[in-house]
Amino acid sequence: MTTDLDRLLLIRHFERALLDLFAKGELNGTTHTCLGQEIVPVALAPLLGPDDHVFSNHRGHGHYLARFDDPAGLLAEIMGREGAVCDGVGGSQHILREGYLSTGVQGESLPVAVGAALHLRGSGALACAYIGDGTWGEGAVYESLNLAALWGLPLLVVVEHNGIAQTTPTELAMSGTIGARCAAFGVAHTALPADDVSAIRTVLTPLVAAVRTGSPLVVEFAVNRLGPHSKGDDTRSGVSELRDWYRDMSDVTGFAEADARARDLVGSVVREVKARPLSTWGRQAVRRGA
Amino acid sequence: MRVVENLNHALHEVLAANPRAFLLGEDLLDPYGGAFKATRGLSTRFPSRVITTPISESAITGVGAGLALCGDTAIVEIMFSDFVTLAFDQIVNFAAKSVSMYGTRVPMRLIVRLPTGGGRGYGPTHSQSLQKHFIGVPGLDVYEMSPLHDNHAVFTQMIAAERPCVFFEDKVLYTKRMHEVDDLFTWDLTDGLARVHVDTPPDCVIIAPGGVTHRALAAMRRLLLEQEIVCTLLVPSRLHPLDAAPLVAVAREARSVVVAEESTAGGTWGAEVAHVLHRELWGVLRNPVALAHSADSIIPTASHLERAVLLTETTIHDTVLESLK
Ligand SMILES: Cc1ncc(C[n+]2csc(CCOP(=O)(O)OP(=O)(O)O)c2C)c(N)n1
Ligand SMILES: [Mg+2]
Numbered sequence: 001m002t003t004d005l006d007r008l009l010l011i012r013h014f015e016r017a018l019l020d021l022f023a024k025g026e027l028n029g030t031t032h033t034c035l036g037q038e039i040v041p042v043a044l045a046p047l048l049g050p051d052d053h054v055f056s057n058h059r060g061h062g063h064y065l066a067r068f069d070d071p072a073g074l075l076a077e078i079m080g081r082e083g084a085v086c087d088g089v090g091g092s093q094h095i096l097r098e099g100y101l102s103t104g105v106q107g108e109s110l111p112v113a114v115g116a117a118l119h120l121r122g123s124g125a126l127a128c129a130y131i132g133d134g135t136w137g138e139g140a141v142y143e144s145l146n147l148a149a150l151w152g153l154p155l156l157v158v159v160e161h162n163g164i165a166q167t168t169p170t171e172l173a174m175s176g177t178i179g180a181r182c183a184a185f186g187v188a189h190t191a192l193p194a195d196d197v198s199a200i201r202t203v204l205t206p207l208v209a210a211v212r213t214g215s216p217l218v219v220e221f222a223v224n225r226l227g228p229h230s231k232g233d234d235t236r237s238g239v240s241e242l243r244d245w246y247r248d249m250s251d252v253t254g255f256a257e258a259d260a261r262a263r264d265l266v267g268s269v270v271r272e273v274k275a276r277p278l279s280t281w282g283r284q285a286v287r288r289g290a
Numbered sequence: 291m292r293v294v295e296n297l298n299h300a301l302h303e304v305l306a307a308n309p310r311a312f313l314l315g316e317d318l319l320d321p322y323g324g325a326f327k328a329t330r331g332l333s334t335r336f337p338s339r340v341i342t343t344p345i346s347e348s349a350i351t352g353v354g355a356g357l358a359l360c361g362d363t364a365i366v367e368i369m370f371s372d373f374v375t376l377a378f379d380q381i382v383n384f385a386a387k388s389v390s391m392y393g394t395r396v397p398m399r400l401i402v403r404l405p406t407g408g409g410r411g412y413g414p415t416h417s418q419s420l421q422k423h424f425i426g427v428p429g430l431d432v433y434e435m436s437p438l439h440d441n442h443a444v445f446t447q448m449i450a451a452e453r454p455c456v457f458f459e460d461k462v463l464y465t466k467r468m469h470e471v472d473d474l475f476t477w478d479l480t481d482g483l484a485r486v487h488v489d490t491p492p493d494c495v496i497i498a499p500g501g502v503t504h505r506a507l508a509a510m511r512r513l514l515l516e517q518e519i520v521c522t523l524l525v526p527s528r529l530h531p532l533d534a535a536p537l538v539a540v541a542r543e544a545r546s547v548v549v550a551e552e553s554t555a556g557g558t559w560g561a562e563v564a565h566v567l568h569r570e571l572w573g574v575l576r577n578p579v580a581l582a583h584s585a586d587s588i589i590p591t592a593s594h595l596e597r598a599v600l601l602t603e604t605t606i607h608d609t610v611l612e613s614l615k
Pocket of ligand 2: 163
């Protein structure tokens, strides 16, 4: 049986492996790891059902791995290998799978999530959209909150507030607070630390049940981004002093064994996926020139 | 000097020369200096006029238009040109119309800088070449960065025109060297049009924006060495409105003309250029103007898939051969 700890560790080692592959020049393009933020999707996973729609963003590997037990499919997508979730076309930040979609344009998914919530209204299912603190700069976020509240839609907005957007600290980008902004639209808002999976579930279980009946909710998690924004572009100092669940939990009984298991699992996924042939895409018969 | 340094230098010059010049964009403060480092050093030197912004492309472009409306010079950086769609209203319906729709001309010194294009595996929402969506907007000038055009001269021209401009910067150029062409060719620059050529009259004239320069040169080299086909490359700095006369003068003498760009197929800049040339040279051209561009497709992330979609040296090479048949 996969425990929450297994899942947290899987995501942690998956992300570390990506940075490692980048450093070795074995990955092309860019990728945004969720190092330090793993608890959020893992805590939410059992609160979301198969009929719910999840909208993820550029920092979405944890969102995906918490919903689907498919590290090989995700890595193949990122590496453009056979068995990739989207044939290697979308890559790290553009993934589509039943009940799951991610895209790399900030704020774009929120109106779409409102549309999905409108579709799902009355069914008991909800639309859940992950956004970062920086994405609150986009006007589409506010138009969406207004619509969701106005129309009584089952929309759950999960904010991973890591205090930074690329290199811009929140203080340079946000006036006021997320909570006050939600209040202005009459949208329920809860702020939570992201350090204890079961505490998060205890708080959110009744709130998410209310979302399903048409009361939109914004949950704001305080998280730490422990890695660079994408790869090797961190301008911060003092990152190693930030709180890390991985360090905090390392004394828990069974941690060392679970950690070794996850590391080995990711290691074998990396070896296996790297050995696969390049992905093929139906659109390959291309027409160029005229 | 690399292209990004030349661009950085131009931005320094603009801000130094005019105490009412502003630069706005995401993540452009030092030490980071912008996602592609074009703004390095600027926030340190001009802290009150180099403004890092929230992720608000529509608003910051509108803010730039507001500064320009009040007589300032505003340069707005959109981190990836893909996100300029968010600012489309401010550019097309406000900035470009303000120079004309109030009956008298309102000078607008607004430049929207747009890091553009693929080839880096950034995926479908971070790799597009959206120039074509800005072609033919009355009141809006479309420029593209080039390794043959000094950026300070281009910025001086854009500012002097007092019309809003979008300035596309092909991301693959940043790390390339300025003013460097293959030693098989010589080049010159006249009134914003760069011409790369050999001494003999060309079989084919290739017209391309700056971002395609190196791919076009590589194709020209191969054509010359392998098949003795002589090409002249013309790189205009301003893509729209297009100064057609010098293009027409060169195209008139050649057996064929190819317009090459990275845009995906359909409604391209090249189609507009071809139309102008057909109108001017109908009955003179020996072949229809041929277009080389990327496929009619989104731009995939994986490099082997991306390569199959984007305009390459080979696309240009093959299109030139086809055009001479
Ligand atoms: C519309 C748009 N503008 C800019 C970007 C470039 N960009 C990608 S992620 C990012 C920062 C996002 O910050 P935040 O929402 O706080 O999420 P985090 O990365 O911290 O998880 C930026 C500016 C983008 N992807 N989309
Ligand atoms: Mg953030």
